[in-house]
Structure formats: structure tokens, C-alpha cells
Amino acid sequence: MTQQSTRQETTSKKRCHWCTNDELYIRYHDEEWGVPCHDDQTLFEFLILEGAQAGLNWLAILKRREGYRNALAGFDVQKVARFDEADVERLLNDKGIIRNRLKINSAITNARAFIKVQQEFGSFDAYIWQFVNHHPIINHWQTMDEVPVTTPESDAMSKDLKKRGFKYVGSTICYAYMQAMGMVNDHITSCTSYKIGVERVSPEAC
Template sequence: MPKSRCQWAKHELEIAYHDTEWGVPLHDDQGHFEFLILEGAQAGLSWLTVLKKRENYRAAFADFDPEIVARFTEEDLERLRQNEGIIRNKLKINSAVRNARAFLDIQREFGSFDSYIWQFTEGQTIQNNWKSPEEVPAKTKEAEAMSKDLKKRGFNFVGPTICYAYMQATGMVNDHLVSCFRHKDLLDAG
């Protein structure tokens, strides 16, 4: 019998991502930086578009090492704008470097980005019990607070909707539908 999944997971890349990553609590700074870049790159596009380009992003952005990305030069940015393997939006590419620098500032202030970002959910996964996709919000008060604080710290492409997608991706919220086999798996994961 096939597993019951969240309805958005249709393509093989989406299914693999859904089954192994989406909603799993993340406590690795490099992983956090990756999702910040990818969620910002997704703005206005489908997540599948980003998943198809993910390996190219890893190569183009030094495996999402914020120390390296923060030192990207104008030449590096031009190289990225010519890279057909990633989303070549100039504003999104520039924001990756800007966000890397702000990311490093947060690491210095809080000891890790993980310590900083999880404060928005009081260090716990918010366990939701949605029965249908229509119930899942596009943003929440926690995502709005995160967005406001990240922007204050110099980040961009971190609006409340992007922040909520980031929270879903990194397991700060469990938005798997209750009918999905992953919902129960992640109830105690946070």
C-alpha cells in the first residue's frame, strides 16, 4: 500500500525531500544557511524549480559555507549571474552574499545561528495538526517576528512568507498533514 504523503510531494525530487528533510528539526548552521539561500531563491517560483537546481547551488555557493560566500567579490557575483544552473536573478544572488555577512554577525553574537533562529519557537518544534492543505498558513506571528528581526540585522529576501517556508523546511514547525506518514514520525523530533 502506498504511503500517504502531503499532497504537494508529487515529483520524485519532492518526494525524496518530503520524506527525508522537510520538517526535520535542523540544528546545523551550514544547513541553516543553505535553506536561507534556497528559500530566498524560491521567491516567486516553485520549490521544485529550486530542488532541480540544488546541486548546482551547492557547487556555485561553496557548499553553502557562509564564510566563503561572505567574501564573494564582484567577479564572483558576475560568474553567478552567468551560471545557467542556478536562478540568475541579480537581486537574489546579491542577497546571498549580503545574507552570508549578516549570518556571520549572528554567529558571532549568539555563538551559532542555530541558537539565534530557534528562539522564535522557544527552542521547540511547533506541532500543528492540519487536516487539509488549505489549513496550512502562508505565514504566522512567529514568521513575522523572525522576518522583522532578520531584516533589522541586514538580511533580505526574508519576508514573513519566506520565513515561514524556512520554518517548515527546518522543522521549526511540523506542517505535515495528520494524514501524512511523516507527521507522526516528527511529533517528538523537536
């Protein structure tokens, strides 16, 4: 397939209205958003990135994703959990990430809480997916206006994460996390990725 035909195919795809023409956003929408994730390292990565997004737009975080990867030891939860005040000061001077002390401290706090969950449940995956009964919720939204910002599931997740010491895990952030990690399929029904998502979460795939 030529570069031109690939570009034409990318342009012709129907996508959720929030997906702009930014190439980074398109790749994220087509390849990651709503894809069921059961990998603990990726689950940790997005827990940090969703918390960093608070008060900002997601594209701003995507553009700094590589910066976060470099700053946070490739999202190695064990290494981040060992970060100390010197690391906090280093991160506050890192232009590749959002330089907010509360968010930086929360990344370290969440890494330590994440490890405790892994120790209790065997994996963070086993813990977090219980909030959707270990199977993705398939929604049938026709417009983005129908998509909620919180649900009873995200409320329950937020409440339990807070109880376990996690920070930046309000219900809205938790629901965005659920969408990103494929715990819910919130692609609108006219989006090309919607049907792919429905097929992907067949009982055999999960």
C-alpha cells in the same frame, strides 16, 4: 529489500498533497521537510534556497540545488561572505542557478549578516530557534488548506532578520523556512511523516 518492494513502499505512503510524484520531491518531503535542523551550514543553505525561490516553485529550486552547492562553495558561509563583484558576474553566467542579480547579491549580503549573528549568539541555530522557544511547534492540520502562509512567529523572525540586514526574508519566506527546517511540523495528520515528526521532537530528541 528489493528495488520493486522499495518502490511499492514509497508509492503506498500517505503524503501531504503538495508532494508530487517527482522522485526529488518525494525524497525531500520524506527525509528533510519538517525535520528539526540545528546545523548552521544547512540552516544557511536553506536561507539561501528559500530566498531564491521567491516568485518560483520549490521544485524548480530543488532541481538546481546541486547547482547552487557548486556555485556557492558548498554553502560555506565564510567563503560566500567573501564573494566580490567578479563572483557576482560569474554567478550571473551560471546556468545551474537562478540568474537574478538581486537574489545573487542577497546571498552574499545574507552570508555576511549570518556570520554576525553567529558571532553574537554563538551559532545561527541558537538565534533562529528562539522564535519558536527552541522547540518545534506541532500543528494538527487535516488539510493543506488549513496551513497558514505566515504566523506571528514568522512575522517576528522576518522583522528581526530585516533589522539585521538580511534580504529576501519576508514573513512568507520565513514561514516556508520554518517549515523546511522543522521549526514547525506542518505535515497534515494523515501524512506518514506527521507521526514520525511528532515522535522525533520528543523532549529527549530536542
